[in-house]
Amino acid sequence: MATITTISESVGANRIVPTVAIPYPVGDPALESKEEPLREELVERAIKALKTDVEKPTIFKKG
Amino acid sequence: MKLEIKRIKVNDIIFGDETIVKDGVLTLNKEELITELKKVPGVVDVALDFAFPGDEIRIIPVKDVIEPRVTVSPKGVRGFSGVNADIVQLGDGVVHALDEVAIVTIGDIVGFQEGVIDMWGEGAKWTPFSKTKNIVVDLKCDKSLKPHEHEATVREAGLLASELIGLAGKDCTKFVKEEVYEMGMPDEETKKYPNLPKVVYVEMLISQGLLHDGFCYGINTRFTLPTLLHPNEELDGAVISGNCVAACDKITTYQHQNNSVIKSLYARHGKDINFVGVVISPELTTLDGKFRNADFVSKLCSQLGAQGVIVSEEGYGNPDSDLVMIAERLEKKGIVTVLITDECSGWDGLSQPLTDAKPEAKAVISTGNVSKVVHLGKAKKILGDPESIANLAGGWAGAYDPETGTMSCELNAVIGATSEIGFHNCTIKVL
Amino acid sequence: MKKILYYVNQFFGQIGGEDQAHIAPVYKKEAVGPAMGFAKMLEGEAEIIGTLICGDNFFNEHNEEALAFIKDINEQEKPDIVVAGPAFNAGRYGVACAGVAEFFALEAGIPVVTGMYEENPGLEACRGISYVVPTTDSAGGMRKALPTMAKIAVKLAKGEEPVAEEDGFFLRGIRETVFSDKIGSERAVEMLLKRLRGEEFETELPMPEFDNVEPAHAIADMSKAVIALVTTGGIVPHGNPDHIQSASAQKWGKYDVSKLEMLKGDYETIHGGYDPVYANEFPDRVAPLDQLVHLKKEGAIGDVYKYFYTTTGTGTAVGNSRKFGQEIGKELKEAGVDGVILTST
Amino acid sequence: MNKLIFTNNEKLDGRGISVIFVKGSYRRVLEECLRYLHRGGRLLTHPNPASIKLFHSPVRSILIEEGSVDESSILLMERAIHQYDQIMTLHEVDNRNLVHYEMMDQAHIDSALEELARWQSS
Numbered sequence: 001m002a003t004i005t006t007i008s009e010s011v012g013a014n015r016i017v018p019t020v021a022i023p024y025p026v027g028d029p030a031l032e033s034k035e036e037p038l039r040e041e042l043v044e045r046a047i048k049a050l051k052t053d054v055e056k057p058t059i060f061k062k063g
Numbered sequence: 064m065k066l067e068i069k070r071i072k073v074n075d076i077i078f079g080d081e082t083i084v085k086d087g088v089l090t091l092n093k094e095e096l097i098t099e100l101k102k103v104p105g106v107v108d109v110a111l112d113f114a115f116p117g118d119e120i121r122i123i124p125v126k127d128v129i130e131p132r133v134t135v136s137p138k139g140v141r142g143f144s145g146v147n148a149d150i151v152q153l154g155d156g157v158v159h160a161l162d163e164v165a166i167v168t169i170g171d172i173v174g175f176q177e178g179v180i181d182m183w184g185e186g187a188k189w190t191p192f193s194k195t196k197n198i199v200v201d202l203k204c205d206k207s208l209k210p211h212e213h214e215a216t217v218r219e220a221g222l223l224a225s226e227l228i229g230l231a232g233k234d235c236t237k238f239v240k241e242e243v244y245e246m247g248m249p250d251e252e253t254k255k256y257p258n259l260p261k262v263v264y265v266e267m268l269i270s271q272g273l274l275h276d277g278f279c280y281g282i283n284t285r286f287t288l289p290t291l292l293h294p295n296e297e298l299d300g301a302v303i304s305g306n307c308v309a310a311c312d313k314i315t316t317y318q319h320q321n322n323s324v325i326k327s328l329y330a331r332h333g334k335d336i337n338f339v340g341v342v343i344s345p346e347l348t349t350l351d352g353k354f355r356n357a358d359f360v361s362k363l364c365s366q367l368g369a370q371g372v373i374v375s376e377e378g379y380g381n382p383d384s385d386l387v388m389i390a391e392r393l394e395k396k397g398i399v400t401v402l403i404t405d406e407c408s409g410w411d412g413l414s415q416p417l418t419d420a421k422p423e424a425k426a427v428i429s430t431g432n433v434s435k436v437v438h439l440g441k442a443k444k445i446l447g448d449p450e451s452i453a454n455l456a457g458g459w460a461g462a463y464d465p466e467t468g469t470m471s472c473e474l475n476a477v478i479g480a481t482s483e484i485g486f487h488n489c490t491i492k493v494l
Numbered sequence: 495m496k497k498i499l500y501y502v503n504q505f506f507g508q509i510g511g512e513d514q515a516h517i518a519p520v521y522k523k524e525a526v527g528p529a530m531g532f533a534k535m536l537e538g539e540a541e542i543i544g545t546l547i548c549g550d551n552f553f554n555e556h557n558e559e560a561l562a563f564i565k566d567i568n569e570q571e572k573p574d575i576v577v578a579g580p581a582f583n584a585g586r587y588g589v590a591c592a593g594v595a596e597f598f599a600l601e602a603g604i605p606v607v608t609g610m611y612e613e614n615p616g617l618e619a620c621r622g623i624s625y626v627v628p629t630t631d632s633a634g635g636m637r638k639a640l641p642t643m644a645k646i647a648v649k650l651a652k653g654e655e656p657v658a659e660e661d662g663f664f665l666r667g668i669r670e671t672v673f674s675d676k677i678g679s680e681r682a683v684e685m686l687l688k689r690l691r692g693e694e695f696e697t698e699l700p701m702p703e704f705d706n707v708e709p710a711h712a713i714a715d716m717s718k719a720v721i722a723l724v725t726t727g728g729i730v731p732h733g734n735p736d737h738i739q740s741a742s743a744q745k746w747g748k749y750d751v752s753k754l755e756m757l758k759g760d761y762e763t764i765h766g767g768y769d770p771v772y773a774n775e776f777p778d779r780v781a782p783l784d785q786l787v788h789l790k791k792e793g794a795i796g797d798v799y800k801y802f803y804t805t806t807g808t809g810t811a812v813g814n815s816r817k818f819g820q821e822i823g824k825e826l827k828e829a830g831v832d833g834v835i836l837t838s839t
Numbered sequence: 840m841n842k843l844i845f846t847n848n849e850k851l852d853g854r855g856i857s858v859i860f861v862k863g864s865y866r867r868v869l870e871e872c873l874r875y876l877h878r879g880g881r882l883l884t885h886p887n888p889a890s891i892k893l894f895h896s897p898v899r900s901i902l903i904e905e906g907s908v909d910e911s912s913i914l915l916m917e918r919a920i921h922q923y924d925q926i927m928t929l930h931e932v933d934n935r936n937l938v939h940y941e942m943m944d945q946a947h948i949d950s951a952l953e954e955l956a957r958w959q960s961s
Contacts, residue, residue, distance in 0.1 A: 001837045003877075004910050008838070012707035021908045022839050022877035023768040025727070027779030039778075043785035043835070047721070047795060050833040053712040173943065174936035175892055188673070210942060260690045269889045272950030273943060285950065309890030323679035335687055348884050348951040349902075350915075351958070371690045373682050380894065380922065381885035384915070399689040401682050406699055407891075407925045412669040413622040414925050420701045426689055427699035428682045431671040433891055434926070453935065454892075474671065475891040481671075485678020491698055494658060494668040769874055 001025055001046055009057040015049040016059045017042060064154040065245040066295040068132075070162035071232045072239035076113050076196060082231045089161060089231055091198070096227055100202070103223060105216035108203035112446050114167070115196050119183045121442035122167055122199055124176035124451040125478045126307045127221050128192055128315040129166045131229035132158050132300070142226045143300045145281030147219060153280075154295030159232040162239050165195040165317055166228060168221035169447040170202045172213045172274060177454040178310030178478045184440040189480045191487050192317075199446045200224045211273050218305055222316070244295050244329060249339040249367060252332075259337040263369040264294075264324050265360055266484070267385055269306050269313070269378045270345035276305035277314075277345070277377075284345040289359045291367075292341045294325045302343065309378045311433055311480040312405050318479065323486040324373055324403070339367045344389070346382045353385050361392035369393075375403045375484045379433060379475070387421040394423035403428045405481035406491070410434055416491075430482060431489030433475040441468030496540035496651035499573035500529035501564075501594045503587045506579075507547030515586070518556075519548035519563040528640060532577065535644035539651035543571055550586035553593060557744060560590075561597055568602055575650050580609030580639045581616065583631035585817065588616030595620035607646045607663075609639045617664070618813035625656055625663040719832035722799035724822060726807030727780035727839040728765025729757060729773065738806060740766035746805035746818045748825075751798070756784035767808030768839050781837055799831050807838055842883065844948065845872045846900035850941045854952055856902075864932065865899040866923060872901050873916045880905050882912040884951045886919035894926040895933040896940035900948045902955075 001017045002008045003025055008016045019025035019042065026042050028035055041062070049060045072087050079090035097109045114120040134140040135157045142148035167180065180192045187193035202217050246252060253261070268277030270285040277284040279292070279302050292301060302319040325341060332338040344360045347353055364372055372393050376386045386402055393400045406416035406429050416429065445452070452463070455472045463470045474480040479487055504514040506527040525533045526545040533542045546567055553560045576598045581587040588610045595606040596619065606624035610617055611631040620626060625646045629639040642662045649656045658665050674681065681698075688695040713719045730738055736747045754760065756778050763773035763780065778784045786798045803822045807815075826834060844853050847861045847868050861871045869886055876882070883902040888894065933940070 001835065003839070003908065004914055006910065006914060010702075010704045012705035013836075014707060014709035018910075019837070021879065022913065023770075024772040024776075024779040025837050025839060026782040026785070027772070027776060029772050029775070029779075039782060039785055040788070043782050043789065044794075046835050047716060047789065047833075050713050050719075050721070051716055054709050056706070056709070173939035175895070175933055175939055177892060210939075211946075262686065262690075271889050271947055273946035275889055275947075285954075306890075308892050310892070313890070323677055324682065327677075327679040327683045331683060331687070336690075346889060347954055348889075348947055349954045350882055350885060352954050353885070371686050373679075373686055375682075378889040379891050379926075380887040380889050382889055383922070384885060399686065401686045401689065403678055403682050404699070406669070407922070408669040409925055409928050411622070412671075413667060414928075415702070415921075416669060416699050422701060422704055424701055425697055426685055426695060427697045427701075428678050428685065429669075429698040430678045432669055434928075435671040454933070482678065485680070485682055488674050488677045489671055490674040490678070490681070491669045492672045493665055494670050768877055 001042065005059055012057070014054050014057050016057060017046045017049060018059060018061065064293050064295045065243070066154055066299055067157045068242040068298070069157065069159050069238040070240040070242070071159060071235045073161050073164050073196060076198065082228065084161065084231045084235055089164065091228065096224065099227055100220050100224060103216060103220045105205050105208050105212065106202055106220050107205050110201040112199045113197070114182050114199055114446060116194055117183055119443035121179060121181050121445045122169060122197065123179040123445065123447045123455065124169060124171050125178040125180055126168045126170060126217055127304050128317040128478070129221055129225035130160055130317045130320045131164055131166055131225045132160045133226070133229040133233045134158050135233065143222050143303055146278065146303060147222055153299035153301045154293050158299065159235055161229065161232050163195050165192060165197050166221060166225045167192065167197045167199045168202060168217055169199060170204070170217055171448055171451055172210055172217065172307060175454055176307055177451055177476045179455060179476055180478050181439055185437060186439040186477065189437055189474060189477045191479045191482065198228060201447065214274055214305065214307065222303065244298055246294065246332060246338065252337055252339070256333055256337045259335065260370040261339045261368045262328060262336040262371045263340055263342055263364050263367055264328055265342045265344055265364070265372055265374040265389060267344045267346050267374065267376050267382060269309065269382065271348045274307045278303045278305055279343055284343065285347065287345060289342055289344040289356050289363060291363060292343060294329060294338065294341050297322055297325060297341055310478050311475045312378055312483045314377050314484055315479065318482065318484060318486050322484055324375055324484050336371070339369065346377065346385050353388060357385060357388035357392055360389050361396060364393060364398055365396055369398055371399045373401050373403065377483060379405060379407065387424045391421045391423040401426045401428065403430060403483050403485050405430045405433050405483055407434050408432045410436060428485060429491045430485060430487065431474060431480065432491065433473060433481055435474045436471050437474060437477070438469060438471045496574040497543045497571065498540050498575045498577055498647060499567070499571055500525065500532065500542050500545045501576065501578040501591070502527050502529070502545060502547055503590060504547060504549045507545065509547060515549045515551040517549035518552055519546060519560055521546050521567050528636060532640055532644055535641055537648050539648045540575060543573065548590065550590055553590040554586055554744070557593065561593070564594065564597055568598070573604060575647055576604055576606045577643060577647060578606060578608040580627065580629045580636065580643065581614055582629050582633055582635060583611035583614055585615050588614035592616035592619035595624035599623040605650050607643050609643050615813045615817040619811060621664045622666050622668065627663050713833050716795055717793055718796040720797045720799050720830065721786060721795050721833045721835060722801070722803070722826050722831045723781055723783055723786060723835050724803040725781040725837045726805055727773065727837055728763050728806040729761050729777045729781045729804050730764055731760055732762055734764050738764060740764045740806055741809040743806040743810045744814065746803060746822060748801045748803050750800055751783055751802040752800040754783060755787050757781055765806050765808060765839060780839060786835065799826070799829065840904045840906050843903045843905065844900050845875070845903065846898070848898035848900055848941050848944050851900055851945055851948065854949070865896060868899050868901060869916065869920045869923060872903065873913070873920065875903065876909070876913050876916055879908050880912065881909040882915060883955065886916055887922055888947065891926055893943065894923060895930060896944065897932045897934050897937055898941055898944045900944050902948065902951055
């Protein structure tokens with residue numbers, strides 16, 4: 001899970017979930033109470049990526 | 064198009080009462096030249112000096128270097144079209160050039176200019192302009208001029224000086240070398256050489272305002288999209304330098320008039336390649352401008368059917384981004400690309416040379432490490448402003464040794480040292 | 495006669511093996527271990543004034559103390575040349591030799607000769623600042639390595655500049671500006687012609703290579719899978735017990751989180767590369783333990799691995815990053831972990 | 840999207856654009872910009888100049904547009920800091936010519952603003 005996905009690709013990461021921002025990759029203080037659903041979705045997407053077969057660096061976008 | 068550059072041998076240069084070349088001696092009428100140059104608005108005083116290879120002379124800060132020429136035919140064409148002469152199509156005709164003679168304009172417009180040419184010793188090795196016979200034109204301008212006016216004045220006066228002195232060769236009939244640049248338009252040449260790979264030269268120009276400008280037919284390239292030139296046009300003076308700060312890797316007007324990439328490609332046209340054209344690409348300050356020009360350049364190259372492209376950079380810093388962006392777009396279109404750039408690998412030569420990296424930038428000519436430290440001897444004579452020596456030596460403590468008068472500075476302060484059009488012969492060896 | 499200081503670890507210093515890797519540095523005013531053989535190859539140009547012995551673990555875990563000791567010895571003995579190792583493929587010994595090289599070559603301005611196997615993680619840090627002789631991956635290569643290292647030391651003692659091709663050490667990667675017999679534009683056209691003809695060419699300015707890694711297979715049954723949490727975002731227990739550096743990390747940390755619902759309350763950030771406010775307020779924004787625990791309770795994943803691994807990504811040398819990755823990966827593999835969530839900042 | 844200028848150049852005229860003044864060196868401006876971009880926004884100008892001598896400048900201004908996190912801007916800013924450090928490893932900032940560097944910095948921001956004005960209707 002990384003904000004700068006090009007770097008992740010360049011070092012050979014094969015399952016990449018783009019995150020929110022560098023100081024809070026899996027969160028967003030600006031959302032206050034609505035931060036929870038965002039965080040849940042991001043981690044579930046990461047888990048889904050672990051369940052998916054890939055041949056090369058693949059970015060798992062929302063939806 | 065057919066352009067003939069007939070080169071006149073000059074063994075010595077002296078002052079005299081007329082400006083003429085006879086039997087290898089260039090005579091200059093000093094008063095006449097100075098009077099003419101002082102007619103340029105804003106020029107208040109002019110000093111003329113000579114600096115020959117081997118003289119213990121240091122020229123600093125150098126603004127531009129220009130080759131003295133005169134267009135013999137077509138008749139009546141004078142100077143740099145669109146700059147200080149009427150608009151005319153360049154690239155055809157006969158030009159007389161004073162061989163290995165250069166007009167070197169000096170005079171700092173802003174305090175931090177530091178470009179240096181040493182005519183002797185260690186310093187001479189690192190600049191191509193220690194091998195030319197230099198006529199140094201020190202232009203003193205009206206103090207009230209704003210910097211961009213001051214720059215325009217010095218640029219105009221420098222070009223005029225190269226024309227006035229170029230006139231000395233107008234009636235010469237004996238030449239040491241006659242270069243002929245003859246090439247039709249792409250369609251015509253492709254019919255002649257149907258199976259030679261088409262090659263385009265993409266020449267990037269710093270175009271970022273005040274002391275960082277380039278001009279094509281007199282138009283500041285900050286205001287143009289990338290454009291297509293026939294190689295002869297640049298060899299005939301269509302592109303001139305308005306750039307005074309990037310000493311080691313700016314492209315002086317001399318280097319435009321004698322563009323080494325154009326000459327190297329010309330030499331192989333019709334044998335190994337089909338040289339279809341030169342694309343001038345401005346390096347802008349905004350990122351959107353860089354993205355747009357990179358897209359435009361790669362589209363232009365495809366339009367010309369390019370199979371191979373050489374890209375040269377100008378300057379160091381933000382232009383590195385343009386360079387790799389252009390390489391990325393061309394290679395993704397299957398166009399084979401070679402880049403020419405200098406690098407900054409630190410004093411110890413150990414740091415990562417290019418910070419802006421893309422996998423497509425895989426074929427690169429390095430023209431040297433701009434941070435390499437060189438040690439310059441004590442000059443007997445300094446042409447220009449000794450104050451700028453402090454810029455050169457002021458880079459860090461201990462660079463200037465008062466006792467011996469010797470000084471160390473980085474290659475980035477030496478004119479043309481790491482020329483990114485491959486005009487000089489520096490390269491990198493990994494130890 | 496130039497003075498040579500010889501550095502070895504606890505094993506080559508004849509103190510002990512892995513069991514003695516924790517020993518603090520000792521200085522013996524004589525040649526010990528490989529230094530004895532080395533002393534005989536100096537052709538009278540230099541002599542070994544002493545051997546500095548330090549445990550590999552001590553050097554890496556008590557870096558400041560080890561360097562302080564080395565600094566004292568340097569001031570006391572004032573060596574002209576330092577020889578370290580050879581470390582062959584011993585990772586921690588190689589990194590220690592690199593640390594010795596960094597101190598003597600960079601701070602004390604004293605040339606360093608060492609030797610190691612090409613895959614030793616210490617190589618990258620010292621190849622540019624010292625003369626590193628390539629060795630085999632095991633101590634069997636000592637007989638071959640020492641003479642080459644000695645030849646370089648003799649050359650340095652005579653004030654001569656060793657050359658990679660002649661004296662047999664790794665190219666140091668120093669990009670020296672020299673004159674070519676062809677101007678740049680000629681070289682460019684020749685390179686272009688080679689590329690157009692599909693021939694081999696050698697760039698004069700290599701781009702950093704881009705790694706690619708064989709992707710792991712997808713996890714079939716996530717409801718039984720053990721998922722581990724790892725981050726380079728510098729999230730550590732309050733007070734940073736293992737003193738992980740806030741940049742250019744030299745180590746990683748491993749902490750038991752099996753009893754925690756979330757990192758919040760027990761963890762903070764020490765990462766020097768981003769504004770810490772948001773991570774200190776809610777560390778799970780960088781390493782989402784709370785979400786993994788939640789998924790476990792829902793039965794979406796089998797379990798959250800007991801240990802949470804962390805280090806700081808900013809400014810960390812590639813050599814170290816690769817080393818950390820291999821070490822952490824090995825532990826997770828051996829622990830039977832099925833999948834990893836790795837977050838970075 | 841409105842624009843911002845990060846600068847440590849006291850003489851800078853933002854030409855109507857809001858200026859975030861950074862107290863400190865050229866490098867401080869680069870760091871502050873990076874911190875900001877971490878949470879959002881897009882670079883409009885390249886953080887570094889086009890000639891090496893201008894890296895020695897005590898002042899530097901950077902034009903940014905507000906908006907969501909832009910990966911390429913963060914990447915470019917990190918490389919610009921690395922590029923700056925490479926040039927300046929043992930170099931001193933050239934405070935002798937501060938006045939001229941301030942003028943040059945203004946000229947380059949004006950050049951960028953002029954470019955943008957020519958292309959964007961807003």
